[in-house]
Every structure is written in C-alpha cells, then in structure tokens.
Amino acid sequence: MAHHSDMQVHNIQAAVLRRRGGPLKIESLEMEGPRNDEVLVRIVASGICHTDISFVDGWDETDGPIVLGHEGAGVVEQVGKKVKSVRRGDHVVLSYQSCGCCHKCRSGHPADCENFYEANFGFARLDGSNALTHSGVRGHFFGQSSFATHVLATERNIVKVPKKLDLEVLRPANRSRHRDKLAGGPERSKYRHLRYGGGRPGGGHGSAHCRGQTDHRCRH
C-alpha cells in the first residue's frame, strides 16, 4: 500500500476492457480509497452475465478503458471511518448501487433510485470521482467493477453473509436478483444509450438493503 497525498493507494489487478469486443486483459492498477463511506472488498468470486457481455460488445473505446463485473462476492479488507455495518473479515455479496438520498431511496425503494443510471453505469462515484484515475481506467460499474482482485463498494450495495456459506455459490444467487432489474434494459445498447427498464427486482431485496441505513446524507 502506498499513499498519494492523504489517500491510500492499493495495487490491484483487474480485467480491463480497452476496445470493443475485448479482450479483457488482466492489468495491474492503482486504486485509491476507501473513502469514509466505502468498503474495500477482496473479491473471491465474480459472476459474468449478459450485461457484462453486452458492454464488451457495445463499448465505444473513445470513452476510455473500463473495468466491468457486477456480481462480486468477497471478504472485507478495510472500511472507511463512517462504515458501521461491516468490519474487516466479514464476508459480503455485492449488489447494485443506489444514491441513498433521492425520494425513492428515502422511501425504501433503492432499486428505483432516481440516480440509478449514474450510480451503476456512470463508471464513477456519484461525485464524479474515480478510484482508478491514477491508472487512466474507470471503474465503479454497479458500484463495484468486480472483475478485479479488489473493489470499493459502500454499505448501500453490500450484503453481509454468514462465513460458513460458500462465496462462490452465493455469487450466482446474487445474480438472479438483479437480472430481473435489468430485464428489458441495457442489452445490446451502447453505454451512452443505456436505458434501464421499469422491471422491479425480486421481492425483499431493496428492503433488506435499506435495513439499518438511516444515514441518507447526500454527498453529491
């Protein structure tokens, strides 16, 4: 771990997409963080689904290199100062991201977040920053970019799971939930033309997500 100014920088490896159609190549990158509200997760398993494939096939390389992957599962390595619900060593499954401050999020429906597009397909934090900027690559896909050894998530898109459960099995279980969300959504679309459909996710996911999250301060 190195330090750039006052922010930690972690050396990670990630599968980077640099041109339409791939390939995804493993590269060594520098990732800064975690910020106060972020959780650094070491990825143990990550699914690959048609949403990732559609981005590989449709990516406009003039938009720059990116890290995909949105079905990660892993172990918490470090937490930001304001993170309360997980600690180092906890096992977590990663899900979609939401802003936490719009009307939908505040009323317990983060799957309908008014900033869903920016939070999941913006390849940046909601404040516009990007933890992989030192390496000239963008991440934060679905608030994770899980085709990597390590990711930054937040309490809003992690679900703590019992350590006795196999993370490699939980990863595809996570997948089926948000696949509903994406049905009729971005497949075959280019990134900038993405539209996410009105399909609602599997029951209970959103509410489970919001449990214990009374801190809805906006940071952007």
Ligand SMILES: [Zn+2]
């Ligand atoms: Zn998926």
Ligand SMILES: [Zn+2]
């Ligand atoms: Zn929201």
